[in-house]
Amino acid sequence: MTAIGRAARRLRESPALQGTGLILPGLMWMVVFLIVPLILIVVLSFGWRGEYGPVDWGTTPTEFLSRLSFSNYARLIDPLYMGVLGTSLRMAGLTTAICLVVGYPVAYFLARSSHRWRGLLLFLLLVPFWTNFLIRIYAWMLLLRTEGLVNRGLVTLGLIPEPLQIMYTPTAVMIAMVYEFLPFMVLPLYTSLEKLDPALLEAASDLYARSARTFLRVTLPLSLPGVIAGTILVFIPTMGMFVVPDLMGGARTALVGNLVQRQFLSARDWPFGAAASMVLMALTLAATVLYTRVSGFGEELVV
């Protein structure tokens, strides 16, 4: 038997080896494009800004390493930056909450709609994604600006005396973020609501529960995995978002994403940007872990 033949046979007979083989390409990708850059950022966040370049690498690696310090993190403990972090947390939390409140009825409706229409409705939900994200944001700018469709419509109808200043406010940022991330909330919710056996709702009704109580005691707890997945899917990207606040909020609504972006692109202070992004990551992770703990995600997975 040839060496290749032997290897092939070993592979056939060992599920563990097959598993390793299957996971290897993905793992390589993760190492090269996620783990390595992440390590770089971590190291960088303890470094110094160069006099002429974004990073002072020192003359030798030893010199660079010997000068690592927490100074970038220390700089972040400044009311200005703490305010940015607070705003980011608040905006992301609010966006997620609005997405949940708006998305739940949509998902419920989708899950209960007849099979004939469901495909089309899901398709309609995803159609906006066929257009570039930036173009959709520009469309929102056109709609919301002072002479935009929304304002002119409201003024014409006599509902408001003069155009509202929506653009370049946190409200505008929120509108665009909710719009952008709503499908990420609806889809996981839909998946878990669709799995809900209608007989369970009938059973609740048979056991003297009115619809409101059926919802609170049966539907909502059983859709919790969807609520949690949707919340995480919306919260994490909104925490790091910088394009929407840039375009919709002007310079007035700076989020931590903008802070990181500016340090890398305009201020050319990579170490400080790296530290800010580390804090962003830690904050997101902490919020997510806390949230899953409180909502008992692990327990719900058993169901």
Add this chain to the structure above:
Amino acid sequence: MEAAAETLPSIVELRDVSKRFGETVALDHVNLRIGDGEFFSMLGPSGCGKTTSLRLMAGFELPSEGEVLISGEPQGSRPAFQRPVNTVFQSYALFPHMSVFQNVAFGLEMQRVPKGEIQRRVTEALELVQLPGKENRRPKQLSGGQQQRVALARALVNRPKVLLLDEPLGALDLKLRKAMQFELKELQHRVGLTFVYVTHDQEEALTMSDRIAVMEHGHVLQVGTPGEIYENPTSRFVADFIGETNFLDGRILGREGLTARVGVGGLELWARAGTEAPGDGLVTVAVRPEKIALSREKQPGRNTFSGKVEDITYVGKDSDYRIRLNEAVVLRVRVQNQAPGVSPVASQGEAVWVGWPEEAARVLLD
């Protein structure tokens, strides 16, 4: 028996009930009276309307026409949560995120029964279905049979006026199903509750029920005790659906009171005919295979014919004989198998006699 059931006060009644789903007619002017304390089965193939009837009683569906009455009270469009009935679902529909205790307590909690009483009644109910000590398990951690018991307890704990059961044993394997049939019947006896039981399993219906309604295509074809339904089916569908039957197409030649002389493929035989049977015209005679005697000698009585064994099928306890009487008539005869070593009644190709008492054959109108 029918008369006795009629005199019971009726606990559930369908009055001229129809139910349509779009173009489909699920129930077509159905009338049913179920007596208080009865074990009443609705039997029929899938799509016959038995489950729809049950759902109308529960309040999951509302009739397109007619009226559902519970304890003599018209239910109108009253929703399920206001009806004094409880359901055991085919899939059990246990709440997967709740413990066994929480499942059973759910109905009481919704009715705002005090905590102490809930504790007591849930414990009682779980004892009743022989499932104590499992209060803290999740439904997923129980076997199918145990889940079935939880579903029963969850319904019974509310002390409904009627327990509605939708093919509750369908998901269990044969052995367990038999055991649960017995247990359910016994339980019904003990709690003295009306059970309305939907099934497509004729044997289940025959063993458990006080009365059976046989349904087909949204109609109730016959209501009666298991004995009446089995021994005295009024239609070809009922005779065919319950047990096995030889159907012989023929023409009525004459009558002697309630017995008719029927010509079948050149033979003349005698069968019971109701008063409603036509003086002449085409009819079907139904004879159960196990009611036919098989012998080497001619048998006494008017219904005795010679034939030839065409085929024998061994089916365990019995053997199925196919006996050809003439070119047109073939009968299936079921004979209990003898002890090993004892020679069988007849072997393949042998000439034999078949015969049956006149009461064992019935003239069907359709």
